Amino acid sequence: MSERIGEVLKVKVLGGGREVGRAAVALRYGEGRFLLLDYGVNFNENDEPQFPEHLKPSEVAGLAISHAHLDHVGSAPMLYSSVKLPAVMTPMTKALSEVMLKDFIKISGYYLPFEELDMLSMLDNSIEASYNVECCVGEFTVKLLNAGHIPGSAMIHVEVNGRKILYTGDVNTIDTRLVSKANYEGVEAEVLVIEGTYGNVKHPPREVVEKEFIDSVKEVTDSGGNVLIPAFSLGRSQEILGLLYERFGGDVFYDGMIRQIYDVLVSYPEFINKYDVLVKSMKEFKAVTKPSQRRRIVQSEGSVVVASAGMLKGGPAQYYLKRLSDNPKNAVFLVSYQAPKTPGRALLEEGTPLEDVGRVRARVQWFDFSSHAGVDGLLEIAKNVKGLGHVIIVHTNEDVGLEFKRRIEEIIGLDSVSLPSNGEEVLIP
Numbered sequence: 001m002s003e004r005i006g007e008v009l010k011v012k013v014l015g016g017g018r019e020v021g022r023a024a025v026a027l028r029y030g031e032g033r034f035l036l037l038d039y040g041v042n043f044n045e046n047d048e049p050q051f052p053e054h055l056k057p058s059e060v061a062g063l064a065i066s067h068a069h070l071d072h073v074g075s076a077p078m079l080y081s082s083v084k085l086p087a088v089m090t091p092m093t094k095a096l097s098e099v100m101l102k103d104f105i106k107i108s109g110y111y112l113p114f115e116e117l118d119m120l121s122m123l124d125n126s127i128e129a130s131y132n133v134e135c136c137v138g139e140f141t142v143k144l145l146n147a148g149h150i151p152g153s154a155m156i157h158v159e160v161n162g163r164k165i166l167y168t169g170d171v172n173t174i175d176t177r178l179v180s181k182a183n184y185e186g187v188e189a190e191v192l193v194i195e196g197t198y199g200n201v202k203h204p205p206r207e208v209v210e211k212e213f214i215d216s217v218k219e220v221t222d223s224g225g226n227v228l229i230p231a232f233s234l235g236r237s238q239e240i241l242g243l244l245y246e247r248f249g250g251d252v253f254y255d256g257m258i259r260q261i262y263d264v265l266v267s268y269p270e271f272i273n274k275y276d277v278l279v280k281s282m283k284e285f286k287a288v289t290k291p292s293q294r295r296r297i298v299q300s301e302g303s304v305v306v307a308s309a310g311m312l313k314g315g316p317a318q319y320y321l322k323r324l325s326d327n328p329k330n331a332v333f334l335v336s337y338q339a340p341k342t343p344g345r346a347l348l349e350e351g352t353p354l355e356d357v358g359r360v361r362a363r364v365q366w367f368d369f370s371s372h373a374g375v376d377g378l379l380e381i382a383k384n385v386k387g388l389g390h391v392i393i394v395h396t397n398e399d400v401g402l403e404f405k406r407r408i409e410e411i412i413g414l415d416s417v418s419l420p421s422n423g424e425e426v427l428i429p
């Protein structure tokens with residue numbers, strides 16, 4: 001066996017193994033150095049950061065970052081306290097990562113194993129790559145392909161010694177206002193490392209969700225109620241504002257980091273699908289910058305406010321929730337994934353999101369505006385990859401992942417499908 005060791009491709013899952021988030025996958029060819037695909041962070045129910053498994057920076061040739069969500073980039077600065085590693089990412093991901101990581105460092109109540117200097121070192125050592133352009137990191141050739149998930153998001157195609165791997169990161173296979181769908185046509189790879197967040201879910205058609213959402217917003221505002229839409233500052237907020245701009249005429253406000261993120265998005269038009277809708281919606285609607293504006297909104301009739309955080313974990317959304325929740329004329333429309341043990345999930349399941357809010361009497365509804373592909377989209381990617389021999393599922397809960405694994409085995413007809421846990425290494429002979 002030892003004489004073949006140099007030919008074995010190794011895919012080690014450091015984070016995101018049988019869990020959603022904390023994405024971190026390390027690739028190596030034989031005994032060579034690692035290429036890290038993402039190095040993200042998760043948060044437990046006390047909001048304490050959870051990091052991926054450690055890798056000695058001296059054993060790493062470099063990184064490729066799929067996108068700027070903290071569950072993909074949030075731990076990467078950790079590697080920069082002693083070394084300078086090249087990190088491939090799109091220019092949009094670089095600019096958004098700076099905003100997200102600064103905010104993470106600023107608001108984290110817990111000790112972090114890195115500081116702003118390490119983050120700046122990472123950004124200084126980044127290699128900005130547009131989509132479909134090859135660049136080299138040590139012995140690896142890396143190419144980023146549009147992932148359709150958020151602006152700047154990329155799937156990462158890697159070639160090492162003639163072996164080809166595709167890592168999807170977070171991926172979406174439908175067009176939205178903000179980003180066009182993932183580009184997976186004609187991709188060649190023997191190994192596909194695929195996210196499985198919604199590996200057992202069929203999302204309803206987006207047009208249906210949009211119509212139901214706009215109709216619901218109109219019902220509430222027409223009868224004098226206010227609508228709170230808690231949404232992530234990065235991506236979902238701008239998507240919802242664009243939809244409201246196109247299909248709803250009334251008073252809309254936005255509050256939180258949404259404006260700051262928009263200032264980055266607007267600087268990279270090549271990564272935005274409907275650029276004019278993004279710009280017009282942000283100009284048409286009003287940013288909330290003062291407490292007096294917040295008070296006026298909650299006292300108004302028929303206003304809509306899009307505010308972070310998406311799962312009601314902190315942010316201005318909590319302010320509005322506390323003041324709007326007691327009136328059945330008002331509504332809270334959730335448009336993001338609600339993780340277990342978050343106030344958003346508690347609101348949906350028990351109607352009691354926070355200790356100091358009590359039972360919510362406002363109308364509560366959840367809409368499926370997912371920026372992750374459902375099972376059909378994910379299978380479509382696998383079907384399109386040329387020369388595919390092995391699938392490795394990451395970024396999914398165990399039960400969903402097992403179901404997704406069975407679907408790939410049945411529908412794609414592959415028998416090498418794995419769902420590794422953190423720390424597990426998959427060997428591809």
Ligand SMILES: [Zn+2]
Binds near residue numbers: 023069071072170395
């Ligand atoms: Zn993710």
Ligand SMILES: [Zn+2]
Binds near residue numbers: 067069149170
């Ligand atoms: Zn993401």
